Amino acid sequence: MAQWFVAKAAHPDALVFFRMGDFFEMFFSDAEAASEALDIALTYRGEHRGQPIAMCGVPAHAVDSYLARLIRRGFRVAICDQMETPEEAKRRKAPTIRREVVRVVTPGTVTEEALLDASRPAWLLALAPDGARIGAAWLDVSTGAFQTEALPLAALPALLARLDPAEVVAPEALAGDPALAPVLGLLAVAAPSSDPGARLADAYGVATLEGFGVFSGPEIAAATMAVDYVRATQAGVLPRLSPPAPQGGRGLLQMDAATRRSLEILKGERGGAKDCLLGAVDRTVTAAGARELAARLSAPLADAEAIAARHDAVGFLIDAAALRGAMRAALKGAPDMARALARLSLDRFAPRDLAAIRDGLARAGAIAAALADPAGMPPLPSLLREAASALEWQGPQPELARALAETLPARLEDGGLVAPGYDGELDALRRLRDDARGAIAALQMELAQAWGVASLKIKHHQQFGYLAELPLAAGETLLRKPPAAPHAPIHRQTMANAMRFTCTALAELDRKLSEAGDRARQRERRIAQHLRKLCLDAAGPVAASAQALAECDVHAGAAEIAAAGAWCRPELGARAEFAVTAARHPVVEAALARARGPAFVPNDCDLSAGRRLCLLTGPNMAGKSTYLRQNALLVILAQAGLFIPAEHAVLGIVDRLFSRVGASDDLAGGRSTFMVEMAETAAILNQATDRSLVVLDEVGRGTATWDGLAIAWAVLEALHDRIRCRAIFATHFHELTALAGKLPELAPATMQVREWRGSVVFQHSVAPGAAEKSWGLHVARLAGVPRGVVTRAEAVLKALEERARGLDPLSDELPLFARPAPVRQPDAAPPPVLEALAAIDPDALSPREAQEALYRLKTLLQREGPLGPAA
Ligand code: ADP
Numbered sequence: 001m002a003q004w005f006v007a008k009a010a011h012p013d014a015l016v017f018f019r020m021g022d023f024f025e026m027f028f029s030d031a032e033a034a035s036e037a038l039d040i041a042l043t044y045r046g047e048h049r050g051q052p053i054a055m056c057g058v059p060a061h062a063v064d065s066y067l068a069r070l071i072r073r074g075f076r077v078a079i080c081d082q083m084e085t086p087e088e089a090k091r092r093k094a095p096t097i098r099r100e101v102v103r104v105v106t107p108g109t110v111t112e113e114a115l116l117d118a119s120r121p122a123w124l125l126a127l128a129p130d131g132a133r134i135g136a137a138w139l140d141v142s143t144g145a146f147q148t149e150a151l152p153l154a155a156l157p158a159l160l161a162r163l164d165p166a167e168v169v170a171p172e173a174l175a176g177d178p179a180l181a182p183v184l185g186l187l188a189v190a191a192p193s194s195d196p197g198a199r200l201a202d203a204y205g206v207a208t209l210e211g212f213g214v215f216s217g218p219e220i221a222a223a224t225m226a227v228d229y230v231r232a233t234q235a236g237v238l239p240r241l242s243p244p245a246p247q248g249g250r251g252l253l254q255m256d257a258a259t260r261r262s263l264e265i266l267k268g269e270r271g272g273a274k275d276c277l278l279g280a281v282d283r284t285v286t287a288a289g290a291r292e293l294a295a296r297l298s299a300p301l302a303d304a305e306a307i308a309a310r311h312d313a314v315g316f317l318i319d320a321a322a323l324r325g326a327m328r329a330a331l332k333g334a335p336d337m338a339r340a341l342a343r344l345s346l347d348r349f350a351p352r353d354l355a356a357i358r359d360g361l362a363r364a365g366a367i368a369a370a371l372a373d374p375a376g377m378p379p380l381p382s383l384l385r386e387a388a389s390a391l392e393w394q395g396p397q398p399e400l401a402r403a404l405a406e407t408l409p410a411r412l413e414d415g416g417l418v419a420p421g422y423d424g425e426l427d428a429l430r431r432l433r434d435d436a437r438g439a440i441a442a443l444q445m446e447l448a449q450a451w452g453v454a455s456l457k458i459k460h461h462q463q464f465g466y467l468a469e470l471p472l473a474a475g476e477t478l479l480r481k482p483p484a485a486p487h488a489p490i491h492r493q494t495m496a497n498a499m500r501f502t503c504t505a506l507a508e509l510d511r512k513l514s515e516a517g518d519r520a521r522q523r524e525r526r527i528a529q530h531l532r533k534l535c536l537d538a539a540g541p542v543a544a545s546a547q548a549l550a551e552c553d554v555h556a557g558a559a560e561i562a563a564a565g566a567w568c569r570p571e572l573g574a575r576a577e578f579a580v581t582a583a584r585h586p587v588v589e590a591a592l593a594r595a596r597g598p599a600f601v602p603n604d605c606d607l608s609a610g611r612r613l614c615l616l617t618g619p620n621m622a623g624k625s626t627y628l629r630q631n632a633l634l635v636i637l638a639q640a641g642l643f644i645p646a647e648h649a650v651l652g653i654v655d656r657l658f659s660r661v662g663a664s665d666d667l668a669g670g671r672s673t674f675m676v677e678m679a680e681t682a683a684i685l686n687q688a689t690d691r692s693l694v695v696l697d698e699v700g701r702g703t704a705t706w707d708g709l710a711i712a713w714a715v716l717e718a719l720h721d722r723i724r725c726r727a728i729f730a731t732h733f734h735e736l737t738a739l740a741g742k743l744p745e746l747a748p749a750t751m752q753v754r755e756w757r758g759s760v761v762f763q764h765s766v767a768p769g770a771a772e773k774s775w776g777l778h779v780a781r782l783a784g785v786p787r788g789v790v791t792r793a794e795a796v797l798k799a800l801e802e803r804a805r806g807l808d809p810l811s812d813e814l815p816l817f818a819r820p821a822p823v824r825q826p827d828a829a830p831p832p833v834l835e836a837l838a839a840i841d842p843d844a845l846s847p848r849e850a851q852e853a854l855y856r857l858k859t860l861l862q863r864e865g866p867l868g869p870a871a
Contacts, residue, residue: 001027001048003099004080011078013188014104015070019081023057031056037073038066064114067105071115074185077105104233107186108167109141111239111343116142118287118336120294125165126229128192128221129153129174135218137226137244138163143291143338144240144345144543146226148219149247153179161257162298164266169229182257188229196224203227203238212243219246240345240539251303253639254656256687258680262659263632264587265297269662274594277633280586281642283560285332288546289553296554300639304572304653310555310641311569312381317559318643320377324563326370327556334363337546341539344532351408351417354528357535357542358400364391364545367552383551390548395538396531403531415520418527426527429520436513440466443505450487451478458506465510467492467500475499562643570638570649576691578607578631578726583646585630586637601764602647605631607693607726611747613719615737616730616766618751619775621782623764624730625661627751628695631728632659635693654726655691658684662697674702681711685718694719694727701732709733720745737770833860 004027007016015034017024026034028048035042035056044052058066070077083098105115108124116122121140128135134153139146151159156179160168168183169190180187193199197220201209209215215223223244231238261269268275278297284290301307317324335356343349344357368391371384380388405419418426440458448456453474460466468489470478475491475498482489486505493500502510535542561567566582582602589600605627607614618624635654637644660680681699688694699715700708712733719727720743737748750771752763760778777797781790829835840853 001046001053003096007078007080007099007101010101011076011104014076014078014106016078016080016101017058017063019060019079019099020057022060024060024063024079025055025057027053027055029054033075034070037070037075064112067112068115071105071107071110074107076107076188079103079105100235102235104235106167106188106233108165108169108188109230109233111142111339111346111348113339116339119290121145121291123163123165123167124226124230125160125163125168126190126222126226127156127168127170127174128218128225129171130218130221133218134174135216135220135222137219137222138165139226139230139241139244141230141239141241142342143288143546144242144342144539145338146223146241146244147247148215148223148244150216150219153177156180157182158254158256161260162255164298169225190225190229192221193224193228196221200224200227200244203231203241204243209244213246215244215246219244234346237346239342240536240543242543251301251306253300253302253636253654255636256658256683258683259632259657259659260298262661263629263636265636266294268587274590275587277587277636280590281558281561281637283557284553285328285557286334286549286553287336288338288550289331289557292547292550293554293557296640296642297636300636301641302639302653302655304574307572307639307641307653309381309383311572311643313383313555314558314562314641314643315569316378316381316384317556318563321563323370323377324556324559327367327552328560330363330366330370331549331553331556334549335360337361337542337549341535341542341546344535345539347532349532350411351404351528352410354400354417354531354535355404355408358397358404360549361394361397361542361545362401364549365394365397367549368392383555387548387552390541390544391552393541393545395541396534399534400531403527412525412528413521415517415524418524423523423527426520426523429516429523433513433516433520436509436516439509440506440513443509444468447487447503447506450483451489453478461500464492464500464502465514466506467502468506469498469500472497472499475501558642565645566647567643567645568648569643570634570646570651572638573650573652575652576609576612576726577650577652578605578693580605580631580634580644580649580651581647583630583634583644583649585626586633586645588626588630589645603627603630603764603766605728605766606747607728610745612724612726612745613716613743613747614728615716615740615746615748615770616728616750617732617734617737617748617771618730619753619760619762619771619773620779622751622753622762622775624751625697626764627766628661628697628728628730629659632657632693632695652726653691654693655689656687656693658688658692658694658696660684660696660699672702677702678711681715685715685723688719688723688725690724692723692725694723694725694729696727697730698732699729709735712736713739716746717743732774734771734774740770831866832864833857833866836860 004016004018007018015026015030017026031042031054034040038058040056040058042054042056045055046053067077078101080099081102083100086097089097108122110116110122122142123138123140125136125138132153133150134156135148135150136159137146137148149159160179160183165183165186167186167188168180169188170180171192172189174180175187175189197209200220200223201207209220227238227241264276266276266278268279273279278294282290282293284293317327337356337360340349340353340356340360343353368388371380371388371391403418403422405416409416420427420430444456444458447468448454451470453470455471455474457469458466459469472494475494478489478501479491487503489501489503491499491501581604583605584600584602592598592600605614616624616627634644634646634649635651635657638649638651639654660677677699684694684696700712702708703711712731713736716729716736716739719725719729740746740748748768748770749766750769752765752767753775754761754763760775777790777793780793836857842850845853
C-alpha cells in the first residue's frame with residue numbers, strides 16, 4: 001500500500017492501475033470509480049485507518065479493452081507496473097517487488113489501435129494564455145503531426161470547434177474561462193514550462209527553433225507545454241514528432257463553433273456517421289485518407305492558388321480513370337504507416353507495425369510507379385508530382401521484406417517475427433530447437449518401449465517443462481518396477497488419473513530446448529530492435545510517404561465521387577461572386593437516394609453584385625434550411641479543394657463563413673434559445689466582412705413578433721448597407737419583403753409550393769418572389785395535430801385575417817398586421833385625434849401653424865390614446 005500511495009500522490013487526477021501478478025488492481029476511490037465505469041465487482045480487503053479498503057481489478061492480458069472504455073469515459077490511467085520478478089526481489093532481499101508508474105494513459109496521448117479512432121486525428125491541445133492573446137499548440141502523438149497558432153482569446157471557441165481535441169492541457173488560471181466550458185471534461189491542468197524556447201529546441205536536438213518557422217512567445221510556450229505533457233505521460237520518453245509548424249490561421253476559411261454545429265461537417269446532430277458532410281462525400285479507402293479528408297473539411301483554405309492546386313489534382317484523376325482505379329486498388333487495405341511509426345518510436349510496437357511500414361512503402365512504390373507511367377496522359381499536376389516523388393522512396397522496405405516472416409505473431413514475445421534465412425545466428429538457434437524437438441519425438445517412442453506403455457505422451461508444461469505422461473495405473477506399475485538407467489524414471493507429479501515423469505535424457509533435452517528457445521527469443525528481440533531503428537532512422541521520409549498516400553487517397557476519392565455524379569469544378573476568383581446552377585445538398589441528396597424516395601430537386605443560387613442578399617421566404621418543410629445549408633456546404637467543399645454537387649459554379653473566395661440554421665439552445669450554459677440566437681447574430685455583425693458568406697435562418701423567431709420583426713429588419717439592413725457580404729436570409733416575416741424596394745441588393749426568393757385539393761405540395765424549388773402564405777396549418781395537419789385543434793386554428797386564423805384586412809403593415813409605417821384590431825362599435829364616434837387630423841388642411845397652414853397643429857395632435861394623442869377614450 002505504501003507503493004500505491006506514492007504512485008497515487010504523483011498522479012492524483014488519474015486512476016492508478018496497480019500491477020499485482022496477473023492483474024491490475026485499483027484501490028479506494030479509484031476502485032469505486034472504475035468498478036462503476038467498467039461494471040466490474042467491487043470487493044474489500046484489509047483496512048486503512050479502520051476502514052475496509054475498496055478494490056477491484058482487471059486481468060493484465062485484457063487491459064487494453066478496459067483502458068479503451070475508461071479513456072472513452074474521460075478517465076486518465078496511471079499504469080504502475082512491476083519492475084522486477086519476485087525472484088529478483090528475493091535476490092535483492094527486498095520485502096516487495098519494485099513498482100513504478102511506467103506510463104499515464106490519457107485520451108490525447110494514446111497510440112494503441114484499440115484506443116484510437118482510425119479515421120480521426122487525436123489532437124492533444126495545449127493552451128498558454130498571454131494577456132488578451134493565447135498560444136495554442138496541438139499535436140497528434142499517434143501520427144506525429146504538430147502545429148501551433150497564436151490567436152485572440154475570443155477566437156478560442158472557434159479553434160476548439162475546428163480541432164475537436166481529444167484532450168486539452170491548460171494552466172489552472174485558464175481552467176475557469178467560459179471558453180473552455182465545452183472541453184472541461186477533457187482538461188488536464190498543467191503549469192506553463194519555464195524557459196520554454198530552450199526546452200522545445202532541446203526536445204528536437206536543435207540549437208534554435210528558427211529553422212521550423214517564425215513562432216510567437218505564446219506559441220512556443222504552448223508547444224513546450226504539449227511536449228512536456230506528452231513526455232510526462234510516457235514516463236520521460238518522447239515519441240517521434242514532426243517539428244511544430246506555425247499556422248497563424250493564415251489562408252484558412254474561418255468558421256466559428258456555431259457555424260460548424262449548424263453545418264454538421266464532421267458529425268451529424270443525431271450522431272449518425274452518414275448524416276454529416278464528411279460521411280456524404282468520403283470515398284477514401286484508407287484510415288489515413290479519411291483523417292486527411294476530415295482535416296481538409298474542418299479547415300478549408302482561403303487561398304485561391306492552393307485550392308486550385310487541389311482542384312487540378314482531382315480534375316486530373318477524373319480524366320485519368322484507369323490511373324485512378326489503379327491508385328485506389330493499391331491504396332485499399334494500405335496500412336496506417338503514420339500510426340505504426342508512432343508506436344515504433346515509443347517502443348510499444350507489435351510485429352504488425354513493422355509489417356505496416358513494409359507494406360505501406362510497397363503500396364507507395366506501386367502508386368509512384370503508376371504515376372510515373374505517362375502513357376497517353378498529360379503531365380501530372382503539381383500536387384500529384386510531389387506525391388509521386390515522396391512515394392517513390394523505398395528506404396527500409398527491401399530489408400523489412402527480407403526480414404519479416406510471412407505470417408507474423410500477434411506479439412513480439414510469441415516469437416516467429418523473423419523470416420528464415422535473414423539471420424544466420426537465429427537460424428542456427430532455431431535449428432537447435434527444432435532438432436531438440438525432433439529428439440523429443442524420438443525419445444517418446446523410445447520411452448514408450450522401455451517403459452512398456454504405448455499411450456505414453458511427452459507434453460510441455462508451463463511449470464515443469466517437458467514431461468512424460470502416463471495413465472495412473474501404468475505409472476504405479478512403473479514406480480513399482482522402474483527400469484534402469486539411462487531410462488530410469490523420475491517421478492514428478494501424480495494427478496487424478498495420470499502420472500508425470502521425466503528421466504535424465506528428457507531433462508537434458510528439455511534444458512537444451514529451453515536454452516535454445518531463450519536465446520532465439522533474445523536474438524529475435526535484437527533483430528526487432530534493429531528493424532525498429534531502421535524505420536525510425538527513416539521516420540521523416542516514411543511520414544512523408546504516409547502523408548502522400550493520404551493525400552492521394554483524398555484526391556482519388558474526390559475524383560471518384562465527382563466522376564460518378566454531376567459534380568463540377570467550381571471556378572474560384574477573388575471577386576465576391578456567388579453563382580451556382582443546379583446545385584444539391586450532398587447529405588440530403590444521399591439520404592433521399594438511400595431512402596429510395598423522391599429525387600433531390602437541384603436549385604440555383606445567385607448572390608452576385610446587385611443581388612448579394614437573398615431574402616428567402618416559404619412555409620415550413622418547404623426546404624429553406626436545406627437550401628441555406630447547401631450553399632454554405634458548397635463553399636466548404638470548394639475551398640477544401642473538392643469538386644461540388646452542381647452543374648456549374650462561380651465562387652469568389654470566402655474569408656469567413658457564418659451559418660445559423662436550426663434552433664440551438666444552451667440549456668447547460670444557462671442561456672435561452674433567444675439569448676443564444678442573439679449572441680450568434682452579434683458574432684456575425686461584429687465579424688463578417690464584405691468577403692464573407694452568411695446564411696441565416698429566421699432571425700428573431702425566438703421572441704414576440706414585434707421585437708423579432710424589428711431585429712430581423714435591422715439585421716438585414718446592417719448586412720446590406722454596412723457589412724455588404726453575400727447572404728441568404730430566410731424568414732417567416734413575409735413583411736420583410738417590403739424592404740426589397742428599399743434595399744437595392746436585396747433579391748426576394750421563395751420556396752415554391754403548389755396547392756392541390758386543399759393541401760400543400762412542397763416542390764423544393766426556389767423561385768424569385770415572396771411567399772403568399774405560411775401554410776402553417778397544413779404543416780400542422782401533416783404533423784398529426786388533432787383535427788379538432790387544426791379546425792379551431794383555421795377559424796381563429798380566418799378571424800385574425802379578417803381584422804387585419806386593409807392594413808398594409810409595412811407600407812411605410814410599422815405593421816399592425818398580427819395584432820388583432822380592438823373591437824369598436826360601428827356607430828361609435830371616430831377618435832378625437834383622427835377628427836382633429838381630418839380637420840387640418842396642410843396647404844392652408846403657415847409653418848408656424850403647422851408646428852402648433854402638431855403639438856395639439858400630440859397632446860390629444862397622449863390624453864385620449866390613438867383610438868379615443870372608449871378604447
Ligand atoms: P424548412 O427549413 O423550410 O422547414 P427543410 O429544409 O428542413 O425545410 O426541408 C424539409 C424536408 O424537405 C427535408 O427533410 C428534405 O427531406 C426535403 N427537401 C428539402 N429540400 C429538398 C430538395 N431540394 N429536394 C428534395 N427534397 C428536399
